[in-house]
Amino acid sequence: MNTAPSQDTTPPAEHWRSYGPLDLHPILMHAMAAFNEHGYHGTSVRDIAGRVGVTVPALYYHYENKQALLATLLETSIKDVLDRCRAAAGETGDEPLARFCGMVESIVLYMAHRRQLAFLDTEIRSLEPQNRARYVALRDYLEHMLLDTVEAGRAQGVFTTPIPADAVRSVLVMCQGVANWFREDGPLTAEEVAERHVLLSLGTVGHPGAVTGDPPPFPRLVSHRSPSPVRTSAPGGSAPRASR
Amino acid sequence: MNTAPSQDTTPPAEHWRSYGPLDLHPILMHAMAAFNEHGYHGTSVRDIAGRVGVTVPALYYHYENKQALLATLLETSIKDVLDRCRAAAGETGDEPLARFCGMVESIVLYMAHRRQLAFLDTEIRSLEPQNRARYVALRDYLEHMLLDTVEAGRAQGVFTTPIPADAVRSVLVMCQGVANWFREDGPLTAEEVAERHVLLSLGTVGHPGAVTGDPPPFPRLVSHRSPSPVRTSAPGGSAPRASR
DNA sequence: CCTACCGATCGGTAGG
DNA sequence: CCTACCGATCGGTAGG
Numbered sequence: 001m002n003t004a005p006s007q008d009t010t011p012p013a014e015h016w017r018s019y020g021p022l023d024l025h026p027i028l029m030h031a032m033a034a035f036n037e038h039g040y041h042g043t044s045v046r047d048i049a050g051r052v053g054v055t056v057p058a059l060y061y062h063y064e065n066k067q068a069l070l071a072t073l074l075e076t077s078i079k080d081v082l083d084r085c086r087a088a089a090g091e092t093g094d095e096p097l098a099r100f101c102g103m104v105e106s107i108v109l110y111m112a113h114r115r116q117l118a119f120l121d122t123e124i125r126s127l128e129p130q131n132r133a134r135y136v137a138l139r140d141y142l143e144h145m146l147l148d149t150v151e152a153g154r155a156q157g158v159f160t161t162p163i164p165a166d167a168v169r170s171v172l173v174m175c176q177g178v179a180n181w182f183r184e185d186g187p188l189t190a191e192e193v194a195e196r197h198v199l200l201s202l203g204t205v206g207h208p209g210a211v212t213g214d215p216p217p218f219p220r221l222v223s224h225r226s227p228s229p230v231r232t233s234a235p236g237g238s239a240p241r242a243s244r
Numbered sequence: 245m246n247t248a249p250s251q252d253t254t255p256p257a258e259h260w261r262s263y264g265p266l267d268l269h270p271i272l273m274h275a276m277a278a279f280n281e282h283g284y285h286g287t288s289v290r291d292i293a294g295r296v297g298v299t300v301p302a303l304y305y306h307y308e309n310k311q312a313l314l315a316t317l318l319e320t321s322i323k324d325v326l327d328r329c330r331a332a333a334g335e336t337g338d339e340p341l342a343r344f345c346g347m348v349e350s351i352v353l354y355m356a357h358r359r360q361l362a363f364l365d366t367e368i369r370s371l372e373p374q375n376r377a378r379y380v381a382l383r384d385y386l387e388h389m390l391l392d393t394v395e396a397g398r399a400q401g402v403f404t405t406p407i408p409a410d411a412v413r414s415v416l417v418m419c420q421g422v423a424n425w426f427r428e429d430g431p432l433t434a435e436e437v438a439e440r441h442v443l444l445s446l447g448t449v450g451h452p453g454a455v456t457g458d459p460p461p462f463p464r465l466v467s468h469r470s471p472s473p474v475r476t477s478a479p480g481g482s483a484p485r486a487s488r
Numbered sequence: 489c490c491t492a493c494c495g496a497t498c499g500g501t502a503g504g
Numbered sequence: 505c506c507t508a509c510c511g512a513t514c515g516g517t518a519g520g
Contacts (some may be wrong), residue, residue, distance in 0.1 A: 039369060041285035045503065058505050060504070122366050125283060160455050161447065166440050169425070170418040174448075177417035196407050200414050203405065203447040203455070211404050211450045289515060301517075302493055310515070 016084035016091070016106045019113040019190075024076070027052050027062055031069040036116050040070055040126040070123060071131040077117040078138045081110040085142060089149070096153030097207065101198050103146055104171065108197045111178035112190030118179035143172060150205050160206035171201045260328035260335070260350045263357040263434075268320070270296050271306055275313040280360050284314055284370040314367060315375040321361040322382045325354040329386060333393070340397030341451065345442050347390055348415065352441045355422035356434030362423035387416060394449050404450035415445045 024032070030051035034043040045066055049056045063069050088106035092098040111118045124132055147168045153159035161167040178193060188196075202210030268276070274295035278287040289310050293300045307313050332350035336342040355362045368376055391412045397403035405411040422437060432440075446454030 037369075039283060039285055041283055042370065044501075046501080055506060056504085057507085061505055066503070125281075126286065161444070163440050163443070167444055167447075170421070170441070170444050170448075173421035173424075174414040174417050177414070177421075180417075181413070196410050197414070199407070200405070200411055200448050203411075203450050204414075204418075204444050206447050206455045208455050211447070211452050211455045288513080290513085299493065299495090300515085304516070305492065 016087040017109060019109070022114065022117070024073075025062070027054075027059060028069065028073060028076075032073055032116050032120065035070065035073070035123060036119055040066075040123045067128055067131070070120070071127060071135075073117060074120055074124065074127065074131070074135050075138075077114065077120060078135055078142075080114065081107060081118070082138055082142055084110055085145065089145065096149050096156060097158045100146070100149045100153060100159075100205070101202070103149065104175065104198050104201045105194045107142075107172070107175045108178055108194040109190055111175055112182045112193050115179050115182050115184075118176070121176060121179070143168060146172065153205070153207075158207060160208065161204070164205070167205045171204050174200065174204070260331040261353060263353070266358065266361070268317075269306070271298075271303060272313065272317055272320075276317055276360050276364065279314065279317070279367060280363055284310075284367045311372055311375070314364070315371060315379075317361060318364055318368065318371065318375075318379050319382075321358065321364060322379055322386075324358065325351060325362070326382055326386055328354055329389065333389065340393050340400060341402045344390070344393045344397060344403075344449070345446070347393065348419065348442050348445045349438045351386075351416070351419045352422055352438040353434055355419055356426045356437050359423050359426050359428075362420070365420060365423070387412060390416065397449070397451075402451060404452065405448070408449070411449045415448050418444065418448070 022029070027048065031043075031048050034047050034051060037043075038047075043066075045056055045059055048066075048069070049059050052059070063072070084106045085103050088102035089099050092102035124135060127135060147165060150159055150161070150164045150168055154161070154164055159167075175197060178197065182188075182190070182193060199210055266273070271292065275287070275292045278292050278295060281287075282291075287310075289300055289303055292310075292313070293303045296303070307316070328350045329347050332346035333343050336346035368379055371379060391409060394403055394405070394408045394412055398405070398408055403411075419441060422441065426432075426434070426437060443454055
């Protein structure tokens with residue numbers, strides 16, 4: 001889209017499928033890890049400080065309190081997935097089927113590549129009302145984006161579910177669920193998990209092709225010719241399961 | 245099944261669709277409520293004792309410690325849903341489609357009718373290793389029951405998903421998700437939510453009828469003649485959404 | 489074998 | 505960013 005010369009100070013639009021190492025302040029990184037292991041209330045500020053290698057007061061020099069750590073992490077997370085999903089939707093255009101697939105792919109890629117951030121969604125209960133309200137508003141916006149696309153697809157007959165709002169909520173729940181079980185050293189890559197969840201989601205919203213396999217949205221998946229080097233059974237058998 | 249006379253001391257088999265008031269020790273009831281509101285680590289034993297109206301030592305007379313409260317609640321919950329799912333599977337017989345529908349219905353009914361118990365699933369991280377292992381084993385057993393049924397249906401062609409293990413995990417995640425948003429005073433009854441999730445789940449595992457509407461597994465749902473008195477749009481519009 | 493507490497205080501930790 | 509602390513509260517237990 002941007003045709004400006006490379007010396008333009010505008011950074012190149014980060015692609016929604018591209019994930020580098022997570023770049024957060026060390027305090028946020030270790031807070032994220034601790035919250036993942038023990039939950040928000042189960043984590044002491046001394047634990048976080050110890051992981052970072054600083055004293056407790058040093059923590060409070062950088063962040064107002066423990067709540068600010070969680071709020072910053074959750075807001076960073078929801079904004080990133082929302083940006084990526086918007087980018088995916090924009091790139092795939094107005095065709096509801098492709099748009100839906102791109103959005104689901106982008107969300108699942110996020111859940112897998114940013115598992116530790118995405119997993120914090122379970123801690124929204126520990127957000128103070130104002131922080132929670134902002135987080136939930138962004139999450140609801142994501143849900144509405146996806147619902148609009150499903151409604152558009154319904155109008156065209158590419159999605160047949162009679163209950164699009166329920167279907168979208170279920171799709172988002174199953175995407176979010178990826179953050180609960182995905183492991184980097186598991187049998188499936190993030191990209192493979194995303195591909196599978198696109199297929200599963202298409203079934204949930206009632207896309208005929210997802211069920212009949214005609215046309216196959218993911219030939220590799222449907223015909224069992226996955227390039228994944230990890231296989232727990234012969235081709236034609238059940239798919240390998242990710243670790244828990 | 246049981247043809248014994250009524251004076252038999254064997255209690256009538258509790259039906260898996262039947263839900264009376266939750267009957268737990270008052271301490272467990274209030275611990276459940278507190279854990280729901282603030283999480284395990286966010287709840288003090290004094291808070292629980294205060295809700296019950298007893299002193300803290302009185303709490304420790306009945307339960308060894310706070311951990312035992314959570315472990316008892318979670319074990320009660322997973323055993324109940326497992327029992328009900330087994331009953332549903334047994335009642336619906338060996339036909340994979342009906343069996344799958346019955347199992348999903350039983351699980352979703354549990355998530356809605358026993359929302360506060362089912363929601364504690366988010367606290368497994370706070371279980372000590374031994375307690376967690378027993379809980380996860382029972383949850384895995386439920387998953388295997390459902391997977392066996394989906395595999396059987398695949399062999400018959402009633403389910404077409406090429407990734408049955410992923411589909412089953414997604415189905416269970418979306419069922420569990422009901423405990424996150426269902427409200428008794430919401431627009432949908434537990435029974436309506438269960439019916440919708442059976443349809444959504446059929447799409448996820450690739451049951452052709454769920455997508456083509458032929459044959460319609462749930463005529464009321466597919467033809468928009470729901471008896472629900474709550475409607476947010478005219479027939480043919482989008483389905484009402486449950487409260488958050 | 490079960491149900492049912494009290495006033496006071498234990499050693500440590502919480503967020504700040 | 506550290507040393508030195510605070511008011512209060514944590515999960516759990518003492519003797520009676």
